[in-house]
Amino acid sequence: MLDVILPVVQVLLSAILIVLVLMHSGRDTGFGGMGFTPASQGGQHIVERNLTRLTLVVAALFGINTIALFYVL
Numbered sequence: 602m603l604d605v606i607l608p609v610v611q612v613l614l615s616a617i618l619i620v621l622v623l624m625h626s627g628r629d630t631g632f633g634g635m636g637f638t639p640a641s642q643g644g645q646h647i648v649e650r651n652l653t654r655l656t657l658v659v660a661a662l663f664g665i666n667t668i669a670l671f672y673v674l
Contacts, residue, residue: 603669603673604673604674607666607669607670607673607674608670608674610666611663611666611667611670614659614662614663614666615663617659618656618659618660618663621652621655621656621659622656624652625652625653625656
């Protein structure tokens with residue numbers, strides 16, 4: 602059963618991870634360039650920090666799923 606579920610989860614996690622990474626952008630683009638971060642503060646806004654945290658969680662799940670796939674398949 603796991604040999605069917607894990608590859609599907611891997612594809613979904615990879616697509617989500619690609620979208621999350623593309624949402625991150627360099628300076629003055631992405632969420633920061635869209636006006637979420639005031640120019641006078643210069644730091645990351647809460648949306649950017651939450652996006653970073655979400656990306657790290659999905660990346661960790663992707664890594665764990667990759668190891669699980671190695672042992673199952």
